[in-house]
Amino acid sequence: MPLLGLGTYKLEKAEETCGEAIKIGYRLLDSARVYGTEADVSNAVQKSGEDRGSLFLTTKVRRNEHGYENCKKAVLDSVTAPKPGYWDLVLLHDPLAGPEARHEAYRALVEAQEAGKIKSIGVSNFGVDHLKKLEEAHVGPTPAVNQLELHPWCQQTSIVDYCRSKGIMVQAYCPLAKGKYLSDETLVKIACKVGKTPAQVLLRWSLQKGFVPLPKSNNPDRMKENANVFDFELEDQDMIALDSLSKDDEGSVTWTPCFKGVE
DSSP: OOOOOOTTTTTTHHHHHHHHHHTTTOOOOOGGGGGGGGHHHHHHHHHHHGGGOOEEEEEOOOOOGOOOOHHHHHHHHHTSSSSOEEEEEEOOOOSSTTTHHHHHHHHHHHHHHHTTTTTEEESOOOOOHHHHHHHTSSSSSSEEEEEEETTTOOOHHHHHHHHHHHHHHEEETTTTTGGGGOOOOOHHHHHHHHTHHHHHHHHHHHHHHHHHEEOOOSSSHHHHHOOOOSSSSHHHHHHHHHHHOOGGGGGOSSSSSGTTTTT
């Protein structure tokens, strides 16, 4: 799996933007059925001339398509032209459909993986309890990935630690916190110190945490900036300073982190 990807949620001119991202060097494109960008991603890949095997494409099955039969139909639709012939990773988008529906949907993903429509399977926005219940249901292997909102202000440490204990890769959506904290004094100070932008520092923090960040942008210059994060490292003291910015759930810039309290 590439170390960094492009998010496509509410991405304007998604096909054009994904094509530009591929030119810049992005090799991971993150889509979802609810985003409506699956065909855009596929078209961008085809027009790029890049070998399909060199790219890593992700999509997600939304909650109203959970359940065994619904999920089977969703996956079939997601691999039917003009969408990609297969996906490298398919996730259950969230746990809100309830235990039975999401477990049966996961079983459908396992079968799709065995049929070659999917290379790997996982989940998104799953808390520790959701992951434990999935394991106890014995419907398939441990998820390869759990995609979460992650940045210094929303670190979801207990979930991250659990994923690590189970060998589950953690992807970070909203790694730039939608720009909400880019003027934070601590962040700006570190950015000045290392000669990078605040956004680049946040992505570097994510990488050094072992996450796969998925920043979103439709600006080519910004996409280049976001990808230029592999020529420096943050010192331990800088990582500690960023870690100290945590606001727990209050730092979230999206929905309630991992739907705590949801069965």
